[in-house]
Amino acid sequence: MExxxxxxxxxxxxxxxxxxxxxxxxxxxxxxxxxxxxxSGLQPFEIFVVTNQEIxxxxxxxxxxxxxxxxxxxxxxFAAWDxxxxxxxxxxxxxxxxxxxxKNEGWENYRQMLLSSYPQKDAEENFNHAAKQAxxxxxxxxxxxxxxxxxxxxxxxxxxxxxxxxxxxxxxxLRSAVLLPLGYRQEDQDWLVNLVKVRKPxxxxxxxxx
Numbered sequence: 001m002e003x004x005x006x007x008x009x010x011x012x013x014x015x016x017x018x019x020x021x022x023x024x025x026x027x028x029x030x031x032x033x034x035x036x037x038x039x040s041g042l043q044p045f046e047i048f049v050v051t052n053q054e055i056x057x058x059x060x061x062x063x064x065x066x067x068x069x070x071x072x073x074x075x076x077x078f079a080a081w082d083x084x085x086x087x088x089x090x091x092x093x094x095x096x097x098x099x100x101x102x103k104n105e106g107w108e109n110y111r112q113m114l115l116s117s118y119p120q121k122d123a124e125e126n127f128n129h130a131a132k133q134a135x136x137x138x139x140x141x142x143x144x145x146x147x148x149x150x151x152x153x154x155x156x157x158x159x160x161x162x163x164x165x166x167x168x169x170x171x172x173x174l175r176s177a178v179l180l181p182l183g184y185r186q187e188d189q190d191w192l193v194n195l196v197k198v199r200k201p202x203x204x205x206x207x208x209x210x
Contacts, residue, residue: 002147003143003146003147003164003191006143006146006147006149007149008148008197009144009146010067010142010145010146010151010152011197012037012152012153012154012182012192013068013151013152013153013183013185013186013188013190013192013193014067014068014153014190014191014192014193015067015068015071015185015189015190016067016068016071016072016073016151016153016181016184016185016186017071017183017184017185017186018071018072018183018184019073019105019183020071020073020193021073021074021150021182021183021184025148025149025150026049026073026182028112028144028148029067029141029145029148029150029152029182030047030049030076030141031100031144032140032141032143032144033047033076033137033138033140033141034059034137035140036136036137036140037136038088038133038136038137039129039132039133040092040110040114041092041096042046042084042088042089042092043092043133043137044080044081044084044129044130044133044134044135045050045078045079045080045081045130045131045134045137045174045177046079046172047073047076047077047078047079047137048076048077048079048167049075050074050075050076050077050167051073051074051075051077051142052101053070055166055167056069056070056072056075058157058166059075059158059163059166059179062158062159062162062163062166063155063157063158063159063163063179064157064158066155066157068153068155068181068183069155069179069181071181071183071186072153072181072182072183073182073183073184074181074182074183075179075180075181075182076179076180076181076182077163077167077176077179078125078135078137078138078168078176078177078178078179079132079134079164079169079172079174079175079176079177080130080133080134080174080177081126081127081130081133081173081174082123082126082127082130082174082175083121083123083126083127083130083173084114084118084121084126084129084130085118085119086119087125089111089114089118089119090111090115090199093107093108093111112118116119119202127175131175131177131178134177134178135142135177135178136179138177138180141180142154143151145180145182150182150183150184151182151183151184151185152179152180152181152182153180153181153192154178154179155178155179155180155181156178158176158179159176160176160177163176163179164176
């Protein structure tokens, strides 16, 4: 119930007051994102935490001048792999074997299946798949932020190519997928803060098939 209460409390803050989020809260939000499930456990994305005000200003200029980008405490940029490569796939499988301390025949066969599939696909198709995985972690970060009492504003309204350029993502084999400013709401400047949260009734959203 506590988590649901927090999710009812949260909304996409339209104005933030510049107050710093304690680092331990940010760390827990990032850890929640790190623990998110992803397809085949590949975690095909990275998260960039931007606190540099000059860089935030540059990103704001290519994100419809949304004030939360510069008024937030920490700006999270979820950047997905630009494609799947043998090196990237092998890294995660090797890491799994190292941490578990053994090799599993079925797991190794699964590795070979992925190696014979993903790297041969179109890069744009691979990026779109990777971006979906980034969104899973992104959503988990939002829930974690709510649990920590931290406002988080999902932002898709930006020019990805420009953000990629600002952060040098393409050189790292990454492309920006979605932004998440973290901070605290500025209630007297936020038109959304006191409005009733509107969601579909459960019966219009959920269908139970027995």
